[in-house]
Amino acid sequence: MSKTGGKPTKRRFLVRILAFGVAIVLLRFVYVIAQNGACGGQSNCFLYAAQELNPFGNGALEDYPPRHAFKSQEEYIQLKLNKTVDPDLLRLWTTKEWRRKVEAFTVLFQGLMAEGLLSSEAKALCVGAKEGHEVLALKEIGVSDAVGFDPVASPPLVMGGDLHKQPFEDNTFDFEFSGAFDPAANFASEIERTLKPGGVAVIHSESFGDMYSIDSFIHSFNNCNIVRFKEKGEGFLEIVLKKSVNKNTDTGGGAKCSVPAWNKAAIDQAEVLIEEEPLKPWITLKRNVKNIKYLPSMADIGNRRKYVYVDVGARSYGSSIGSWFKKKYPKQNHEFDIYAIEADRAFYGDYEKRKGVKLLPYAAWVRNETLSFEINRDAGSSVESKGMGRIQPKIPTAIINGSEKISSVVTVQGFDFAEWLKNTVSRQDFVVMKMDVEGAEFDLLPRMFETGAICLIDELFLECHYNRWQRCCPERTPKYQKTYGECLNLFNSLRNNGVLVHQWW
DSSP states (O other): OHHHHHHHHHHHHHHHHHHHHHHHHHHHHHHHHHHHSGGGGOTTOSSSOOOOOOTTSSOOGGGSOOGGGSSOHHHHHHHHHTTOOOHHHHHHTTSHHHHHHHHHHHHHHHHHHHTTSOOTTOOEEEETOTTOHHHHHHHHTTOOSEEEEESSOBTTTEEESOTTSOSSOTTOEEEEEESSOOOSHHHHHHHHHHEEEEEEEEEEESOOOSHHHHHHHHTTOTTEEEEEEEEOSTTOEEEEEEEOSSOOOTTSTTOOOOOOGGGGHHHHHSOOOOOSOOSSHHHHHHHHGGGOOOGGGTSOOTTOSOEEEEEETOOSTTTTIIIIIHHHSOOTTOOEEEEEEOOOGGGGGGGTTOTTEEEEOSEEESSSEEEEEEEEEETTSOTTSOOEEEESOOOSEEEETTEEEEEEEEEEEEEEHHHHHHHHOOTTSEEEEEEOOTTTHHHHHHHHHHHTGGGGOSEEEEOOOOOOBOSSSSSBOTTOOOOHHHHHHHHHHHHHTTOEEEEOO
């Protein structure tokens, strides 16, 4: 009997264990549903179809009342924050994945608080906030007046709209955070515009690209100073900026041009300078053009407000604008504003029908004044013939390259080139300059350093004039007093100060 009665007993025991296991699974399932909602909001739920967690419209900025309907910006933002009554959102905010992300931001913001860069009384904006993890983290550590802004809204934490045109007034926020890097210049300028003087902006990103692009992005903040720039893990960067209380004047007033170390990365990749004076410079320098490493071939220039080419000493349109810049300079599909600066009126007719080129019929100089301008032309030609013009006339007649040259001296209007440049472009622009001013570079460039205008130049093509060997005979030209060594010192000084300069012909 013991053998026949053992099988039913064993079977009952196995059934009980199986039933107990099923009960545990069911209890666990009920618990998950109670805690996270149906499937925790996952799209592959087998009980319910995916549910829309946005109960306030499609997330477009037009779904919100216009700002002028409220007494203040604070009232408008608070209205959005008070709408957090949706149970689906409340359940979503308690899921493990959501909490993990919020807690990561909590650690970050608590660290900024410890450094004095963030306070609980701050009015805070999170730009590119997506679902709003960083906004909730700020609220949980006591920064109650925080809101997110993203192209796609996620109410009530995140408003929707264009990141390049924030719907907030100037000087609104004490603190702005963004983990969504956008290289467009307007992205940075809008953060700076809506940040209060003395306010702090923190940008995190894994997609800055090359170091030149980082430098360009940082300098899109015209009125902010760098608090910290560091790498946090492989390829992950943190930039902390503080908005100046007074308008930043780092490109004028005699301020020294400050060049970050990473801006020299492009210089390190540039072609080497020709150290030894060439015996046939007109041949050597033209050959050297093939070795030039243009900045747009080494870095992304796509984050600038506008693109500008300035030809100082342009001569004719075909001299360099049409023959070189238009055809050979790599522009990365950007349209450039072109300025031709030329004092010799013999070339003016060449620009009358040239579209897209602005002619400045003056002499680039260190101040606004009337100048004597020497034009060397071939003997027997009229005064209106096209020659080589320069400030500071030296001799009425000279033998240059084996032929007689007659120097005609005319009166031209000179202008303060450095001040003009500062009034025409900004650090948010990409500026290329070619300078061929027959020796006046030794006056113009020191003036650009003195005023800070040199900070505005991204790439410079400079023809330095010295007492070079002549083609006709084994003699140096009497036209210039500077030596090749002085020219080389000028090039090295420019590069050492962070200016990407190339030897030009």
